[in-house]
Amino acid sequence: MKxxxxxxxxxxxxxxxxxxxxxxxxxxxxxxxxxxxxxxxNLLVGFGGMTSLGHASYLGVAAYISALLTSRYGFGxxxxxxxxxxxxxxxxxxxxxxxxxxxGLGFLMxxxxxxxxxxxxxxRMSNVTNGDNGIAGLTRPAPFGISLDRPASFxxxxxxxxxxxxxxxxxxxxxxxxxxxxxxxxxxxxxAALGFNPWLIRWITFIYAGFWGGVSGLLxxxxxxxxxxxxxxxxxxxxxLLGVIAGGSGTLGGPIVGAAVVLLIKNxxxxxxxxxxMLLGLVFLFIVLVMPAGIVPGxxxxxxxxxxxxx
Amino acid sequence: xxxxxSNLALEVVNLKKAFGGLTVTQDVSLAVRPGERRLIxxxxxxxxxxxxxxxxxxxxxxxxxxxxxxADITQLPPYRRAHAGLSRTYQIIxxxxxxxxxxxxxxxxxGLRPSRWQMWRPxxxxxxxxxxxxxxxxxxxxxxxxxxxxxxxxxxxxxxxELAMALGQKPRxxxxxxxxxxxxxxxxxxxxxxxASIPRETTVIMIEHDMDTALDLAETVTLLNYGRVIVEGExxxxxxxxxxxxxxxxx
Numbered sequence: 106m107k108x109x110x111x112x113x114x115x116x117x118x119x120x121x122x123x124x125x126x127x128x129x130x131x132x133x134x135x136x137x138x139x140x141x142x143x144x145x146x147n148l149l150v151g152f153g154g155m156t157s158l159g160h161a162s163y164l165g166v167a168a169y170i171s172a173l174l175t176s177r178y179g180f181g182x183x184x185x186x187x188x189x190x191x192x193x194x195x196x197x198x199x200x201x202x203x204x205x206x207x208x209g210l211g212f213l214m215x216x217x218x219x220x221x222x223x224x225x226x227x228x229r230m231s232n233v234t235n236g237d238n239g240i241a242g243l244t245r246p247a248p249f250g251i252s253l254d255r256p257a258s259f260x261x262x263x264x265x266x267x268x269x270x271x272x273x274x275x276x277x278x279x280x281x282x283x284x285x286x287x288x289x290x291x292x293x294x295x296x297a298a299l300g301f302n303p304w305l306i307r308w309i310t311f312i313y314a315g316f317w318g319g320v321s322g323l324l325x326x327x328x329x330x331x332x333x334x335x336x337x338x339x340x341x342x343x344x345x346l347l348g349v350i351a352g353g354s355g356t357l358g359g360p361i362v363g364a365a366v367v368l369l370i371k372n373x374x375x376x377x378x379x380x381x382x383m384l385l386g387l388v389f390l391f392i393v394l395v396m397p398a399g400i401v402p403g404x405x406x407x408x409x410x411x412x413x414x415x416x
Numbered sequence: 417x418x419x420x421x422s423n424l425a426l427e428v429v430n431l432k433k434a435f436g437g438l439t440v441t442q443d444v445s446l447a448v449r450p451g452e453r454r455l456i457x458x459x460x461x462x463x464x465x466x467x468x469x470x471x472x473x474x475x476x477x478x479x480x481x482x483x484x485x486x487a488d489i490t491q492l493p494p495y496r497r498a499h500a501g502l503s504r505t506y507q508i509i510x511x512x513x514x515x516x517x518x519x520x521x522x523x524x525x526x527g528l529r530p531s532r533w534q535m536w537r538p539x540x541x542x543x544x545x546x547x548x549x550x551x552x553x554x555x556x557x558x559x560x561x562x563x564x565x566x567x568x569x570x571x572x573x574x575x576x577x578e579l580a581m582a583l584g585q586k587p588r589x590x591x592x593x594x595x596x597x598x599x600x601x602x603x604x605x606x607x608x609x610x611x612a613s614i615p616r617e618t619t620v621i622m623i624e625h626d627m628d629t630a631l632d633l634a635e636t637v638t639l640l641n642y643g644r645v646i647v648e649g650e651x652x653x654x655x656x657x658x659x660x661x662x663x664x665x666x667x
Contacts, residue, residue, distance in 0.1 A: 292512065
């Protein structure tokens with residue numbers, strides 16, 4: 106059973122470039138990028154108990170920095186990538202200091218407000234960001250001289266980054282630090298009495314989540330070769346949060362499944378239904394009603410019950 | 417620096433704490449010698465747990481001083497006090513319900529170690545941490561349940577895990593907030609002998625209502641009422657004191 110599941114996952118990750126057309130290969134790339142983004146948000150929401158509605162800030166900032174550096178200032182992709190991610194990290198460190206003055210709803214509102222500020226800047230500072238027109242005509246990097254312009258080669262590139270990101274975040278949550286983080290989520294007072302510094306643990310996690318948010322932002326701008334203020338919008342943050350909660354927050358598989366569901370609905374349904382947002386809302390409602398903990402915990406509970414009951 | 421070299425484990429000087437108009441700690445001073453077994457008694461609402469919360473740093477006093485082995489800790493956050501050698505247990509059990517007993521005790525050990533910041537290795541790679549957690553669980557007689565989640569075990573066993581979490585830290589000063597509350601007779605004697613076996617390097621300060629058991633463990637007793645120290649001294653002297661009978665033991 107377990108091996109069967111692993112085989113299915115491996116096949117669904119490795120086969121698309123060989124079997125599917127460009128549309129589906131591109132869709133798969135987008136899902137992987139959204140999955141990295143959702144996984145990074147899940148570090149805050151699921152493992153840290155910090156529900157953020159501003160996580161798109163880190164995706165957007167890294168994407169914008171990379172776009173500006175490569176298109177306007179003549180930077181190479183390598184140095185631009187390093188600076189973009191560093192920019193997202195510094196921003197997360199700064200935003201974290203502000204947002205972590207509060208917890209719960211206060212934290213959520215501050216993250217929302219901060220991301221709105223960035224979104225507003227991207228819109229209004231049109232001499233820098235090109236405002237509502239966005240920045241177009243961007244290029245993809247060519248690591249080791251390999252062009253990533255073909256959908257399949259870009260997919261492989263994204264898959265490698267996504268696998269690495271998944272591995273790093275999986276190790277992070279199962280590490281000693283990850284245990285401290287989960288402890289602070291559940292019993293902050295107790296953890297402080299045991300010698301843990303709850304604030305610092307949350308702040309470091311916030312920065313780390315910002316780092317992976319920045320990585321997903323880079324991939325995002327590489328994929329689209331275009332960046333627009335909507336990437337920084339609350340909708341963008343909320344979609345990822347929706348994916349995390351629908352898939353199962355605090356699990357490793359949940360955000361991936363959730364991100365895939367959101368993107369599939371967005372891409373498929375929008376072709377047939379004009380109000381695809383409504384459909385997304387209905388699907389989300391259905392998931393929350395049937396599987397309150399999310400798809401991944403819900404399905405694993407279901408299979409566990411099925412296995413226990415005799416055939 | 418005015419503080420003379422203190423030979424006290426814990427010193428509380430003129431502590432005051434009010435919640436709005438309600439003064440919970442009026443003016444409390446305590447002096448506990450290293451290795452001492454101190455029992456703090458008093459009727460409900462006397463301010464015992466509030467006093468503990470101020471010593472552990474969960475609450476900040478309005479005024480007064482708290483010294484741990486001569487060092488002023490009044491303004492330190494709770495985690496710094498833990499690193500200075502202070503551990504506590506809670507009256508209301510606060511464990512990590514979904515995690516195993518072993519993991520709970522490991523968190524206690526981790527809290528004082530630099531490896532708590534380690535992010536690039538799964539925690540299961542730290543064999544010594546698990547070994548020590550198991551050894552600590554063994555001292556409280558729960559080794560056989562090490563792999564069970566907290567939610568699986570009985571209330572009395574949870575009390576012992578609370579104790580194991582604190583003892584694993586090898587504190588210099590241990591605050592026990594009603595360690596016997598809600599226990600059956602058998603469990604009570606188990607926990608009692610556990611507390612009795614705490615090494616003398618650890619100073620123990622305990623709040624407890626169960627006088628029969630707790631008085632056996634104590635050398636000195638402080639009686640609080642309405643946020644003040646009413647009587648303090650050697651156990652027998654405090655029990656014999658007229659004011660103790662008036663306030664607490666009843667006649």
